[in-house]
Amino acid sequence: MPTATRNRFRVAPGFATLLLIAAVLVGCARPAPAPTQVAVVATEIATEAPTQAPPTATAIPPTSTPKPTETLAPTDTPAPTATATATEAPTAVVSIDATHCIDCHTNQEILQQLAREETPAEKLSEGEG
Amino acid sequence: MPPAEAWQKVFVDATKYIENDPHAKVATCIQCHGGVGETADMATAHQGVVTDPTSSKELTSKTCGACHAAITTAQLTSLHFDSHGYDTIMGQRLNPAMADAWEEAKTNHCSACHTTCGQCHVSQPTSVGGGLISGHQFKSVQAFTRTCTGCHGSRINNEYTGRNEGIPADAHWTKAGMACFKCHTGESLHGVTGEQTERYDGKPEPACLDCHPDSAAGKGEIMQHNLHGDRLACQVCHSVENKSCYGCHVQKNEAGTPFYKIEPAEMAFKIGLNPKQSEDRPWDYVVLRHAPTDPTNFDFYGKDLLSNFDALPTWKYATPHNIQRITPQNETCNGCHGNAEIFLSAADLRPYEIEANQSVIPEKIPPAMPQ
Numbered sequence: 001m002p003t004a005t006r007n008r009f010r011v012a013p014g015f016a017t018l019l020l021i022a023a024v025l026v027g028c029a030r031p032a033p034a035p036t037q038v039a040v041v042a043t044e045i046a047t048e049a050p051t052q053a054p055p056t057a058t059a060i061p062p063t064s065t066p067k068p069t070e071t072l073a074p075t076d077t078p079a080p081t082a083t084a085t086a087t088e089a090p091t092a093v094v095s096i097d098a099t100h101c102i103d104c105h106t107n108q109e110i111l112q113q114l115a116r117e118e119t120p121a122e123k124l125s126e127g128e129g
Numbered sequence: 130m131p132p133a134e135a136w137q138k139v140f141v142d143a144t145k146y147i148e149n150d151p152h153a154k155v156a157t158c159i160q161c162h163g164g165v166g167e168t169a170d171m172a173t174a175h176q177g178v179v180t181d182p183t184s185s186k187e188l189t190s191k192t193c194g195a196c197h198a199a200i201t202t203a204q205l206t207s208l209h210f211d212s213h214g215y216d217t218i219m220g221q222r223l224n225p226a227m228a229d230a231w232e233e234a235k236t237n238h239c240s241a242c243h244t245t246c247g248q249c250h251v252s253q254p255t256s257v258g259g260g261l262i263s264g265h266q267f268k269s270v271q272a273f274t275r276t277c278t279g280c281h282g283s284r285i286n287n288e289y290t291g292r293n294e295g296i297p298a299d300a301h302w303t304k305a306g307m308a309c310f311k312c313h314t315g316e317s318l319h320g321v322t323g324e325q326t327e328r329y330d331g332k333p334e335p336a337c338l339d340c341h342p343d344s345a346a347g348k349g350e351i352m353q354h355n356l357h358g359d360r361l362a363c364q365v366c367h368s369v370e371n372k373s374c375y376g377c378h379v380q381k382n383e384a385g386t387p388f389y390k391i392e393p394a395e396m397a398f399k400i401g402l403n404p405k406q407s408e409d410r411p412w413d414y415v416v417l418r419h420a421p422t423d424p425t426n427f428d429f430y431g432k433d434l435l436s437n438f439d440a441l442p443t444w445k446y447a448t449p450h451n452i453q454r455i456t457p458q459n460e461t462c463n464g465c466h467g468n469a470e471i472f473l474s475a476a477d478l479r480p481y482e483i484e485a486n487q488s489v490i491p492e493k494i495p496p497a498m499p500q
Contacts (some may be wrong), residue, residue, distance in 0.1 A: 095159070095165070095166035098157040098166060100168065101164065101166075102143070104171070106140075111139060112136045114136075115135035124386060124388030127389070127390060
């Protein structure tokens with residue numbers, strides 16, 4: 001066996017051992033730390049949609065909105081009265097159909113029958129205005 | 130103002146408005162005026178109706194402003210809309226401790242004299258009884274006899290159309306039949322050209338020289354124009370006797386109805402020193418007209434309301450609307466020179482206004498010219 005070939009076989013077992021150790025070390029190691037990836041995502045969001053709330057906002061526990069006490073609850077949110085309901089209801093269903101307005105206001109005879117001259121209050125004033 | 134029958138004031142012309150006016154295509158009656166649809170009962174139908182949906186800034190912005198935004202925005206700060214010129218002028222005479230009393234008086238007696246989009250383009254002004262002019266047809270310019278002169282009547286209209294006995298009408302009317310808007314442009318009337326604190330704030334709008342540039346000193350061949358230069362306002366030579374008013378006193382009756390009593394007006398022609406001299410209005414001499422003010426105008430609302438009465442002259446800067454080419458004062462040199470009669474003097478003043486007018490009384494008048 002030539003000398004060069006012998007040397008090659010002598011080196012090969014050592015290199016294989018090193019590869020094996022490296023493979024074991026890699027396999028036992030912890031995965032790459034997550035914060036790096038999160039930071040990238042946060043940056044992308046901030047660049048593309050600046051008006052959105054930062055992602056961390058959702059992580060804030062709802063400590064700033066305490067539960068209303070029993071004492072406050074009835075005072076702050078009174079039950080709607082019958083009057084309030086009656087006032088709001090017509091607004092919601094009001095019609096903009098002006099057919100009747102037009103029928104009447106374009107009819108000279110009807111208007112002449114209904115017309116009433118008001119007495120001007122200006123009679124009290126004296127002299128040129 | 131021509132009288133209108135009660136029914137005419139609310140009559141909507143089906144042809145002019147409903148069928149042909151573009152405003153009828155973009156909104157129903159109820160969308161602008163409120164009220165209740167789908168009922169034939171008159172009282173119910175009129176619940177919540179707003180006669181003039183341009184009577185407040187909020188409503189105007191929603192109605193006219195929806196399509197005519199720029200001009201509406203300007204209009205809402207114009208003198209025509211809120212009459213803030215009253216505050217500018219009376220505010221200077223006002224007792225600062227009585228601002229509330231002034232507000233009450235102004236609301237009762239002065240604020241009716243404002244106008245809105247609708248009260249020029251659709252109806253007569255409310256202050257003269259209101260009423261639709263052309264069957265609710267919107268017009269960029271309605272007849273000035275149904276709009277402008279409703280408010281600017283006793284002085285401007287009477288002067289312009291020659292209704293003061295013995296005083297000729299304005300040459301712009303008799304010779305050219307020019308309506309108000311020929312000189313007073315829409316931009317100016319709507320305040321598009323800039324906010325004004327009062328009528329004569331800023332440069333003249335309109336200015337005589339806009340149409341008569343050759344009348345400026347050094348620009349034409351008329352010797353008198355070149356001689357007098359910028360020392361005389363045009364009206365000094367070209368207007369005639371005009372109406373001065375005195376002592377308008379306001380009050381309310383037992384029922385709370387506001388009313389006024391004003392002394393008889395007087396016709397006069399008086400030249401005085403320019404109370405508003407500026408780069409825009411450089412003249413030394415202008416025509417003055419007596420404003421209907423005296424220290425007791427608002428006594429009903431507070432005895433000392435005009436405690437700073439002397440702050441402004443009662444003979445105010447004026448631009449009478451009775452322009453003539455030839456007038457008594459320009460017919461000959463001595464129609465003006467040496468003619469003390471036409472210059473304001475202490476003899477023209479009432480005791481309460483002597484101090485207020487010191488700044489507008491010329492110390493000496495131009496001497497008579499040799500014949």
